Amino acid sequence: MSVTVPAIDPAVFNALASRRSVRAFKPTPVPMETVRQLLEASSRAPSGTNMQPWLAHVVTGAAKDRVCQAVLHARNTENDKHVAEYNYYPNIFPEPYKSRRRKVGWDMYGLLGIGRSDTDKMFAQTGRNFVFFDAPVGIFFTIDKALEIGSWLDFGMFLGNFVTAARGAGLDTCAQAAWCHYHTVIRSEIGFGADQTVVCGMALGFADNEAVINQLVTERAPQEDWVRCYDE
Ligand SMILES: Cc1cc2nc3c(=O)[nH]c(=O)nc-3n(C[C@H](O)[C@H](O)[C@H](O)COP(=O)(O)O)c2cc1C
Structure with a gap:
């Protein structure tokens, strides 16, 4: 009888497999010491020539409320003026990305x-981004504008570590590109330099598992679609 030996340590596997984007959080606070441990562990990410291009701006309490209010005000009064500094998405979505994107939205x-x-309700739901979905901790990740696309790849590795490490600590996250539109507001509220680009925001806290929105389970394409093995 053959015994299947798990290739991945169960704790690591569970942290990876249980991660999802959470969009409703409990008010339970997260100690700053824990946030720092997550960031420290995440910074073990590899980066080209060890450049470590990440910068994290952690907001809690009054600082978080202030930046949330400022961004919501900008969104409600002058939304058209706010444009992201980089294109996260293409203008035209080819398949299969278009269908996947539509599915998760619907x-x-x-x-x-x-x-x-119901565009009003959609606008209101999207607006939940700008209170970090009520998470007790918000983080803005920024990168030096002098850096190139390779450093953005490094940044992605760091962020992947962060969301996985958070799971390992019993916490949940939602990465948020939505904040990028309001980089000028965030910059002036937080006080970081014009040399920094907002890569994304991140909500961090304990999931509210009673919330309907947290029932969302996203699919993944089967490996047949995206793995190619070559052995001769
Ligand atoms: C860099 C990045 C930015 C994202 N931005 C947002 C966002 O602004 N708002 C949001 O609700 N979800 C955002 N997401 C979450 C994605 O929608 C989510 O990862 C995707 O639908 C897959 O679902 P899952 O994370 O639950 O597996 C973002 C994800 C990433 C990686």
């Missing part, structure tokens, strides 16, 4: 009972 709005033409 699955989420479907759970919330928001119809396809």
Whole structure:
């Protein structure tokens, strides 16, 4: 009888497999010591020539409330003026990305009972980004504008570590590109330099598992679609 030996340590596997984007958090605080441990562990990420291009701006309490209010005000009064500094998405989505993107959107709005033409409710739901979905900790990640695309790759590795490490600590996250549009507001509220670009925000806290939105389970394409093995 053959015995399957798990290739991945169960704790590591569980941290990876249980991660999902959480969009409703409990008010339970997260100690700053824990946040620092997560960041420290994440900084073990590899980076080209060990450049470590990441910068994390952690906001809690009054600082978090202030930046959230400023961004919500900007969004409600002068939304058109706010444009992200980099294109996270292409202008035209080819397949299969277009269908995947649509599916996750409709699955989420479907759970919330928001119809396809209910743009006001969609706007309100998207606005939940700008209170970090009520998470007790918000983080803005920024990168030096002098750096190139390779450093963004390094940054992604760091962020991957962060969301996985958070799971290892019983915490949940939601990476948030939505904040990028409001980089000028965030910059002036937080006080970082014009040499920094906002890569993304991150909500960190304990998931509210009663919240309907946290029932969202996203799919992954089967390996047949994206793995190619060559052995001769
Ligand atoms: C860099 C990055 C930015 C994201 N930005 C947002 C965002 O602004 N708002 C949001 O609700 N989800 C955001 N997401 C979450 C994605 O929608 C989510 O990862 C995807 O649908 C897969 O779902 P899962 O994370 O639950 O596996 C972002 C994810 C990444 C990696």
